[in-house]
Amino acid sequence: MKAPLLLSVLSLSFLTTALPNEKPNVLFISIDDLNDYISPLDNHPGIQTPNFDRLAKRSVTFTNAHCAAPACHPSRVAVMTGVHPIASGIYRNLFGAHGPRWRHESPDLEEAVVLSQHFRNHGYRAVGGGKIFHTLQWTAGDSQNDPDAWDDYRGDPLDPISKDWPRPDFDGKTQNQGFAGERPLKNYYFGAAPVELSADQGDGAVVDWAAEEMASHDGQPLFLAVGLFRPHIPFEVPQKWFDLYPLDEVALPDHLEDDLADARPHERVHWHQWVTDNGQWKTLMQGYLASISYVDHELGRLLDALDASPMAENTIVVLWTDHGFHIGEKENWEKFALWEQTTRVPLFIHAPGISKDGASTRQPTTLTDLYPTLCELADLPLPEQCTGESVVAQLRNPSSLTKRTSLTSFTFKHDSEPSHGLSDTKYRYIIYPDGFEELYDLENDRGEFRNLAGDPAYAEIKAGLAAHVPLECAPNRTVAKDSPFHRAKKTPGMKAGSKKG
Numbered sequence: 336m337k338a339p340l341l342l343s344v345l346s347l348s349f350l351t352t353a354l355p356n357e358k359p360n361v362l363f364i365s366i367d368d369l370n371d372y373i374s375p376l377d378n379h380p381g382i383q384t385p386n387f388d389r390l391a392k393r394s395v396t397f398t399n400a401h402c403a404a405p406a407c408h409p410s411r412v413a414v415m416t417g418v419h420p421i422a423s424g425i426y427r428n429l430f431g432a433h434g435p436r437w438r439h440e441s442p443d444l445e446e447a448v449v450l451s452q453h454f455r456n457h458g459y460r461a462v463g464g465g466k467i468f469h470t471l472q473w474t475a476g477d478s479q480n481d482p483d484a485w486d487d488y489r490g491d492p493l494d495p496i497s498k499d500w501p502r503p504d505f506d507g508k509t510q511n512q513g514f515a516g517e518r519p520l521k522n523y524y525f526g527a528a529p530v531e532l533s534a535d536q537g538d539g540a541v542v543d544w545a546a547e548e549m550a551s552h553d554g555q556p557l558f559l560a561v562g563l564f565r566p567h568i569p570f571e572v573p574q575k576w577f578d579l580y581p582l583d584e585v586a587l588p589d590h591l592e593d594d595l596a597d598a599r600p601h602e603r604v605h606w607h608q609w610v611t612d613n614g615q616w617k618t619l620m621q622g623y624l625a626s627i628s629y630v631d632h633e634l635g636r637l638l639d640a641l642d643a644s645p646m647a648e649n650t651i652v653v654l655w656t657d658h659g660f661h662i663g664e665k666e667n668w669e670k671f672a673l674w675e676q677t678t679r680v681p682l683f684i685h686a687p688g689i690s691k692d693g694a695s696t697r698q699p700t701t702l703t704d705l706y707p708t709l710c711e712l713a714d715l716p717l718p719e720q721c722t723g724e725s726v727v728a729q730l731r732n733p734s735s736l737t738k739r740t741s742l743t744s745f746t747f748k749h750d751s752e753p754s755h756g757l758s759d760t761k762y763r764y765i766i767y768p769d770g771f772e773e774l775y776d777l778e779n780d781r782g783e784f785r786n787l788a789g790d791p792a793y794a795e796i797k798a799g800l801a802a803h804v805p806l807e808c809a810p811n812r813t814v815a816k817d818s819p820f821h822r823a824k825k826t827p828g829m830k831a832g833s834k835k836g
């Protein structure tokens with residue numbers, strides 16, 4: 336899957352012409368659990384994301400981009416190492432780490448060069464802040480970050496976000512008070528509520544830190560990674576973002592009674608049951624939309640800071656999110672599935688003098704393509720470990736065709752082998768280890784309601800997509816308890832090393 340060397344060399348000579356004697360900086364923005372509701376993509380009814388529109392105007396929008404795995408940890412390791420889960424075996428979340436335990440979970444990753452380290456190895460200063468590798472607001476110190484891959488990291492690199500986020504006052508209520516049945520997760524972590532955030536809290540604090548890094552840019556090329564945590568649960572942002580979405584105007588996603596009758600069940604049916612039993616669907620949608628507008632605001636502040644900095648003209652800007660998100664689509668919540676709603680991610684790339692800004696491309700891409708893309712744009716060699724392909728051709732000419740499909744892989748809880756989901760420009764194909772298949776026509780069935788896999792009229796289309804399913808995959812990895820980065824300490828709501836979350 337690697338880009339042909341000759342092509343890279345040719346492209347790079349072009350780049351050198353565009354940017355004489357000066358390495359481009361990289362502003363690498365990661366957002367957690369943000370799906371395609373934003374205005375440049377699906378434009379969910381009523382959504383207010385003016386800064387994503389602003390970013391879309393100054394970059395190429397990849398409208399058919401997919402995560403490599405539909406969960407935080409495996410998606411992020413795949414982006415930061417350039418190694419797809421089918422090569423590493425990291426398909427699921429693995430909790431209870433304090434450092435890059437993934438190096439010991441997968442023998443294929445032990446010596447992997449992290450993206451930021453690769454830039455350091457070639458003259459860059461690499462700094463990070465917020466959630467880049469996996470961590471959570473409520474699992475202090477449970478982090479898979481690699482502190483050695485950065486010149487500097489904001490705060491504690493092995494606890495990069497938990498201290499930033501205050502919780503609302505629930506006035507002594509228990510998690511189940513006033514609700515039927517047990518709320519998923521504990522202490523309102525699966526919930527929506529306004530919270531007061533001061534300037535030095537939440538994602539705003541990470542943006543402030545990044546703004547200072549950009550303002551003090553001294554000429555050494557900079558790789559700046561900024562990880563924003565909302566709209567990840569809990570949907571807790573200031574009241575003014577909730578006010579944008581009055582509850583009686585909140586639109587639920589299109590949904591279909593018995594939608595799962597022709598699909599394979601997922602892991603979160605009981606979450607949807609709790610939501611509908613307690614009348615919380617609109618409330619949670621409101622909280623998610625409010626959290627999206629909050630993070631849109633922080634994105635705007637980040638772009639303002641870039642534009643006011645010495646880096647304004649010579650900076651590659653990449654924005655990606657680690658997977659899609661369900662707010663009840665297919666009776667699912669969050670992620671952990673292989674439908675397009677779960678795997679499709681916002682992806683925007685601006686490369687000075689290269690990208691056809693304001694355009695979009697429907698060509699499929701997987702987030703493991705980011706590492707080789709950034710290498711090509713910055714004229715760095717491509718590490719042997721990388722499994723993706725550069726998308727610089729689509730940056731130059733967004734209608735430029737590829738023969739590839741996207742590839743997202745995941746091991747479901749009760750399976751021992753991975754399942755795969757693939758997209759071309761029109762169809763979505765999913766295959767599970769038991770041979771069950773799903774095929775959706777995304778042009779005519781955006782909600783993935785009608786599984787066409789058994790329809791003879793689509794046999795050829797299905798076979799064409801099935802031909803891209805990998806024949807061999809790394810085995811599913813589990814927690815490496817003998818790793819020096821393993822920690823046994825339990826965190827609220829999570830058992831160390833559990834597969835939950």
Ligand SMILES: [Ca+2]
Binds near residue numbers: 367368406407657658
């Ligand atoms: Ca995530």
